Amino acid sequence: MQALVDAARRKGSVLVAGLDPIPSRFPEELRTLSEAEATLEFCQGILEAVEPYVAAVKLQAAYFERLGPGGMGIYAGLIEAARDLGLPAIADVKRGDIGPVAAAYAEAHLGVYGATCVTVNPYMGEDAVLPFLEEARRQTLGGGVFVLVATSNPSSREVQESTEPPLFEVISGLVAGLGRPAGDYPDVGAVVGATRPEIGSRARELLPETLFLSPGYGAQGGDTSGIRPLLDRNGGGVLVNSSRSILYAYERSASDYRNAAREAARDARDELRL
Amino acid sequence: MQALVDAARRKGSVLVAGLDPIPSRFPEELRTLSEAEATLEFCQGILEAVEPYVAAVKLQAAYFERLGPGGMGIYAGLIEAARDLGLPAIADVKRGDIGPVAAAYAEAHLGVYGATCVTVNPYMGEDAVLPFLEEARRQTLGGGVFVLVATSNPSSREVQESTEPPLFEVISGLVAGLGRPAGDYPDVGAVVGATRPEIGSRARELLPETLFLSPGYGAQGGDTSGIRPLLDRNGGGVLVNSSRSILYAYERSASDYRNAAREAARDARDELRL
Numbered sequence: 001m002q003a004l005v006d007a008a009r010r011k012g013s014v015l016v017a018g019l020d021p022i023p024s025r026f027p028e029e030l031r032t033l034s035e036a037e038a039t040l041e042f043c044q045g046i047l048e049a050v051e052p053y054v055a056a057v058k059l060q061a062a063y064f065e066r067l068g069p070g071g072m073g074i075y076a077g078l079i080e081a082a083r084d085l086g087l088p089a090i091a092d093v094k095r096g097d098i099g100p101v102a103a104a105y106a107e108a109h110l111g112v113y114g115a116t117c118v119t120v121n122p123y124m125g126e127d128a129v130l131p132f133l134e135e136a137r138r139q140t141l142g143g144g145v146f147v148l149v150a151t152s153n154p155s156s157r158e159v160q161e162s163t164e165p166p167l168f169e170v171i172s173g174l175v176a177g178l179g180r181p182a183g184d185y186p187d188v189g190a191v192v193g194a195t196r197p198e199i200g201s202r203a204r205e206l207l208p209e210t211l212f213l214s215p216g217y218g219a220q221g222g223d224t225s226g227i228r229p230l231l232d233r234n235g236g237g238v239l240v241n242s243s244r245s246i247l248y249a250y251e252r253s254a255s256d257y258r259n260a261a262r263e264a265a266r267d268a269r270d271e272l273r274l
Numbered sequence: 275m276q277a278l279v280d281a282a283r284r285k286g287s288v289l290v291a292g293l294d295p296i297p298s299r300f301p302e303e304l305r306t307l308s309e310a311e312a313t314l315e316f317c318q319g320i321l322e323a324v325e326p327y328v329a330a331v332k333l334q335a336a337y338f339e340r341l342g343p344g345g346m347g348i349y350a351g352l353i354e355a356a357r358d359l360g361l362p363a364i365a366d367v368k369r370g371d372i373g374p375v376a377a378a379y380a381e382a383h384l385g386v387y388g389a390t391c392v393t394v395n396p397y398m399g400e401d402a403v404l405p406f407l408e409e410a411r412r413q414t415l416g417g418g419v420f421v422l423v424a425t426s427n428p429s430s431r432e433v434q435e436s437t438e439p440p441l442f443e444v445i446s447g448l449v450a451g452l453g454r455p456a457g458d459y460p461d462v463g464a465v466v467g468a469t470r471p472e473i474g475s476r477a478r479e480l481l482p483e484t485l486f487l488s489p490g491y492g493a494q495g496g497d498t499s500g501i502r503p504l505l506d507r508n509g510g511g512v513l514v515n516s517s518r519s520i521l522y523a524y525e526r527s528a529s530d531y532r533n534a535a536r537e538a539a540r541d542a543r544d545e546l547r548l
Contacts, residue, residue, distance in 0.1 A: 022374065062371060062378035068386050069350065072343040094370050096395045097336060098427045100296065104336035112342050121370040123397045123422055125429030148397055153372045155399030162444055163437035170436055 001211045002183035003088045003116050003142030004239060008055035013269040014236075016090065016213070017050045018243025019043050019078065020060045025248050027257045036067050040074045042257070044081060046247055049258040051085045053265040058090040058213075058241050059115070072113075079114050088116035090213070094148060096121030096128050106135035116143040119191060119213070122171050129178055133188060137180075144187035144211075147175050150203050152193025152216030161199070168199065172206040185211040185237070194226035194240065201229035204237075212238045217268070218245030224271055231274065242268050275485045276457035277362045277390050277416030278513060282329035287543040288510075290364065290487070291324045292332045292517030293317050293352065299522050301531045310341050314348045316531070318355060320521055323532040325359045327539040332364040332487075332515050333389070346387075353388050362390035364487070368422060370395030370402050380409035390417040393465060393487070396445050403452055407462060411454075418461035418485075421449050424477050426467025426490030435473070442473065446480040459485040459511070468500035468514065475503035478511075486512045491542070492519030498545060505548065516542050 008014050021039045030038040047057065057078075064075035079089045091109040095102065095118075109115050110132070120132050129147055136143045150160055150168040160168040172190070179186025189211040192203045203212070212230050217223070217240045230238045242265075249264035250257035282288050295313045304312040321331065331352075338349035353363045365383040369376065369392075383389050384406070394406050403421055410417045424434055424442040434442045446464070453460025463485040466477045477486075486504050491497070491514045504512045516539075523538035524531035 020375070060375055060378075062369070062375045062382065065346075065382040066378040066386065068382075069343045069346040072339075072346055076343065094395075095336070096368050096370050096397065096422075098425075098429075101294070101334055101336045104334075104340040108336065108339040108342075112340065121368075121395050121397050123370065123395050123430075123433060124425050124427055125431070125433045127427045127429040148370075151372075151398050153398055153401045155372075155401040156397075157399070158448070159397060159399045159441070159444060163439060163441060165437060167433070167437060167441060170433060174432070 001117070001142065001144040001185045001187055001189055004056050005184050006142070007088055008239065011053065011055050013053055013055050014239050014272050015054045015265060015269045016056045016058050016239050016241040017046065017054045017246050017265060018058045018060060018241045019046065020243040020247060021063050027250055036070050036074060039067065040077065043078050045258045046261050047078065047081055047085060049262040050246060050265040051087060053269045054087065055239060056088045056090055057082050058092045060243070061091060061093045076113050083114065090117040090119065090146070091115035092119045094119050094121045096123050098124050098127040099131065102128055102131035103135065106132040110135045110139055110143065116141055117146060119146045119148065122147050122174060126174055126178060129174070129188070133178060136187060142183070144182065144189055146189040146191050146213045147171065149175060149190040150192045150196065150199045152195040168203060169206060172203055175210060176207055179210065185209065189213055191215065192230055194230070197226055197229045200226065204230055204232065208232060210237070213241060214238055215241045218242040224274060227272065228274060235274065240272055275391070275416065275418040275459045275461055275463055278330050279458045280416070281360070281362055282513065285327065285329050287327055287329050288513050288546050289328045289539060289543045290330045290332050290513050290515040291320065291328045291520050291539060292334060292515045293320065294334045294517040294521060295337045301524055310344050310348060313341065314351065317352050319532045320535050321352065321355055321359060323536040324520060324539040325361060327543045328361065329513060330362045330364055331356050332366045334517070335365060335367045350387050357388065364391040364393065364420070365389035366393045368393050368395045370397050372398050372401035373405065376402055376405035377409065380406040384409045384413055384417065390415055391420060393420045393422065396421050396448060400448055400452060403448070403462070407452060410461060416457070418456065418463055420463040420465050420487045421445065423449060423464040424466050424470065424473045426469040442477060443480060446477055449484060450481055453484065459483065463487055465489065466504055468504070471500055471503045474500065478504055478506065482506060484511070487515060488512055489515045492516040498548060501546070502548060509548065514546055
């Protein structure tokens with residue numbers, strides 16, 4: 001995780017810009033292009049616009065997968081473009097499989113596609129996390145794995161909180177047990193949403209040393225009041241993702257989409273200096 | 275799910291052949307090719323060899339993803355080749371994301387890539403299942419969604435069975451609530467491993483009407499004694515996946531890999547006539 005932490009420090013920003021390219025929301029000027037071409041151009045424009053204000057970018061793999069094999073080429077190109085701008089890339093793939101299958105996914109996203117970090121789904125237990133972790137350690141790029149712990153969507157409650165102990169506590173234990181010291185934080189982080197302060201604060205209690213990646217800020221309804229309970233004893237330990245409220249900021253403005261995204265990223269960075 | 279059920283009936287087989295192409299295990303004759311070329315040729319050879327004895331094929335997406343964008347082209351080609359042979363394809367992607375992200379994954383695998391069914395990870399709750407189900411219904415190909423319920427790997431216990439009620443029972447409830455009648459079975463099925471008879475029989479108790487997809491037969495250590503507890507009151511309701519013990523049967527034989535796979539598939543089909 002140190003690559004993310006170093007970038008956050010250098011930029012003075014805990015903001016992660018999420019690339020969730022949704023063609024129907026692209027600006028008029030890109031509508032004459034194919035979906036694939038428009039996706040590439042839109043995301044490149046966003047990357048360059050937000051670079052000064054963000055610690056990292058998070059690519060939502062689904063939107064590239066939807067474009068077929070060519071979409072994965074665009075995904076590869078954007079991870080490379082991010083690296084050229086000095087931005088670590090988090091591959092938001094939420095893959096959840098085991099053993100050699102998990103190893104193949106890990107090799108794909110951390111090796112072939114070159115992301116620094118990856119998000120992982122723990123439904124199948126530690127067999128689903130370890131192969132990603134081993135691949136991240138092999139790459140020695142200061143990367144790591146973010147395990148889904150408590151997500152920000154409404155129906156997560158019925159699964160993550162309905163048992164005794166709550167599933168998100170079981171998974172917190174898994175996260176705590178798998179990480180190794182790797183600089184400021186262990187190399188296994190946790191995805192903890194910003195929409196449920198009481199859950200966030202319990203996750204922090206169980207994982208006092210862990211780096212959190214927090215979605216749900218901005219468009220999903222979270223705000224800084226949801227982030228505060230996630231902070232560690234030093235008032236840090238959280239990277240905050242914002243996707244749609246940066247990408248589509250132009251919809252609420254008279255600006256070019258790049259300028260609107262740049263301003264939205266700068267404002268979010270400032271708001272998140274808690 | 276009716277496409278699978280019809281194929282199983284037509285073939286007199288509940289066997290699903292899993293395509294898990296692992297280049298280091300390919301036969302000598304394919305070693306001179308690139309990994310991508312060898313993967314395509316190996317999988318096409320397997321498809322044609324096993325076709326008479328299987329109800330469907332299951333493609334393990336990770337092994338194609340590992341080959342980069344070109345690997346996804348091969349994945350597409352194999353789903354099409356399966357369809358040309360009259361075999362429904364199950365995209366074993368275990369994706370687990372929500373809302374528009376899940377919808378993008380669903381569009382990718384059930385739409386763009388053309389699979390009939392898809393496997394889904396329920397960690398994020400019903401938000402993670404519904405978009406896949408909606409896409410499967412939109413395609414009207416008799417497809418559906420298999421939700422991970424109780425998987426066959428050792429570390430699944432710490433997550434799926436360690437709470438009260440056990441997580442796999444919570445997810446069984448989710449599966450029961452989401453499916454709609456769609457022929458012989460509802461359009462939401464369950465992935466239930468063949469390695470843990472007591473868990474399998476509890477899952478069947480909770481899901482008396484559901485079609486199960488059962489991995490872990492053959493190479494993973496399951497056998498027909500693990501399948502019996504999964505059967506419904508009519509002695510059916512289970513499709514059984516076998517991957518490595520079919521694909522790499524040639525390692526234990528003097529035959530060509532295709533002949534060895536064909537014999538292994540025929541034997542497994544016969545063994546599974548319970």
